[in-house]
Amino acid sequence: MTVAMSAVAAAAYLHHMELTSADPVRLAEYYDRVMQMRAEKLDADRWICRGADRTLLISKGRDKTLGFAAFACRDAEALAGLRLYIQGQNGVIEKSPSPLFDDRAFAVRDPEGNAIVFGVAKTPAGAPSRDIRGPLQHITFGSTDLEPMEKFYAGTLGMTLSDRVKDENGRMTTCFVRSTHEHHTVGMFLKPEAGLDHHSYEAGEWTTIRDWGDHLGALHEPIVWGPGRHGPGNNLFIFIKDPDGNMIEISAEIEYVRDRPVKEWKHEPYTLNSWGPAIMRI
Numbered sequence: 001m002t003v004a005m006s007a008v009a010a011a012a013y014l015h016h017m018e019l020t021s022a023d024p025v026r027l028a029e030y031y032d033r034v035m036q037m038r039a040e041k042l043d044a045d046r047w048i049c050r051g052a053d054r055t056l057l058i059s060k061g062r063d064k065t066l067g068f069a070a071f072a073c074r075d076a077e078a079l080a081g082l083r084l085y086i087q088g089q090n091g092v093i094e095k096s097p098s099p100l101f102d103d104r105a106f107a108v109r110d111p112e113g114n115a116i117v118f119g120v121a122k123t124p125a126g127a128p129s130r131d132i133r134g135p136l137q138h139i140t141f142g143s144t145d146l147e148p149m150e151k152f153y154a155g156t157l158g159m160t161l162s163d164r165v166k167d168e169n170g171r172m173t174t175c176f177v178r179s180t181h182e183h184h185t186v187g188m189f190l191k192p193e194a195g196l197d198h199h200s201y202e203a204g205e206w207t208t209i210r211d212w213g214d215h216l217g218a219l220h221e222p223i224v225w226g227p228g229r230h231g232p233g234n235n236l237f238i239f240i241k242d243p244d245g246n247m248i249e250i251s252a253e254i255e256y257v258r259d260r261p262v263k264e265w266k267h268e269p270y271t272l273n274s275w276g277p278a279i280m281r282i
């Protein structure tokens, strides 16, 4: 029973997320212009930005803060199974804050207080378009205490551990879990402060990162890290920064994982970027 439920939990993909911002209008304009996600006002303090397979909500609030990350299950039965599984793991179920899932959706909070929502998508993850490919794919958090975070995602939520990074003293400094065949849908980094680290759009192929680079260059939007290749996940990447300071990754060729042992990586810059300079979190 537990195994079957865990398999249900492992089939949810990142459908949308919400950022909060002191200046939601400025942030919505940025995602509209730079990330090709058309911004529309949803209500007084909330915007929705939608592009090809990517949706972001922006609400009035504190800068550089995640409102929630919302994962879509394949159907209502899978969602109900996941809810039962999480309750069986003593997870505390809360009301979903997302307007994009129906009332069967629910939320849970990880040990750092991040709200993770599960539901069934009422609409596709984005608007159909001819824009540059880049579905919203993963989210990562900073954490001051990684072990309870790993236990929550890989235990309470039933996601699957892909890789860990450990320092020379055996302390875990990074952890990646997956809820699909892709290497990670959630990552967590040991950092002095908890909170959102970055969110990522998966361009699929390297040549699509080229297209993003050309697009960003035409807008005079600087790439702040990369191009490079991560060790864990083996994905190619570039990073940009939005006006609030949120780090945005555009990734390609992320590893597809099927039943392989968990890998352990050394905590060093070349693990984070096998092509050179790394932004070390600790």
Ligand SMILES: [Fe+2]
Pocket (backbone or CB within 6 Å): 138, 140, 187, 198, 199, 200, 249
């Ligand atoms: Fe990433």
